Amino acid sequence: MTIINKMVQKDHLDGAVLGCTELPLILGQEDFKNIQVFDIAQVQIKAAVDQLLKKLK
Numbered sequence: 001m002t003i004i005n006k007m008v009q010k011d012h013l014d015g016a017v018l019g020c021t022e023l024p025l026i027l028g029q030e031d032f033k034n035i036q037v038f039d040i041a042q043v044q045i046k047a048a049v050d051q052l053l054k055k056l057k
Contacts, residue, residue: 001031008035 004016015036018024024039031037 001027004032004035008032 004013007013007016013035015038016032017038017040018027019040021041024041027037028039029037
């Protein structure tokens with residue numbers, strides 16, 4: 001969290017990807033007030049469900 005917060009200040013980040021499977025278990029959007037946080041597992045799950053639903057139509 002400290003590293004991301006430093007990068008937000010230094011590099012003016014708009015968002016961060018929680019790419020490791022265990023990170024979303026300990027960190028979430030509520031831990032970062034100034035940027036959007038993306039849980040890559042949730043992004044992939046949503047994409048998979050969307051694709052399956054398209055095939056069912």
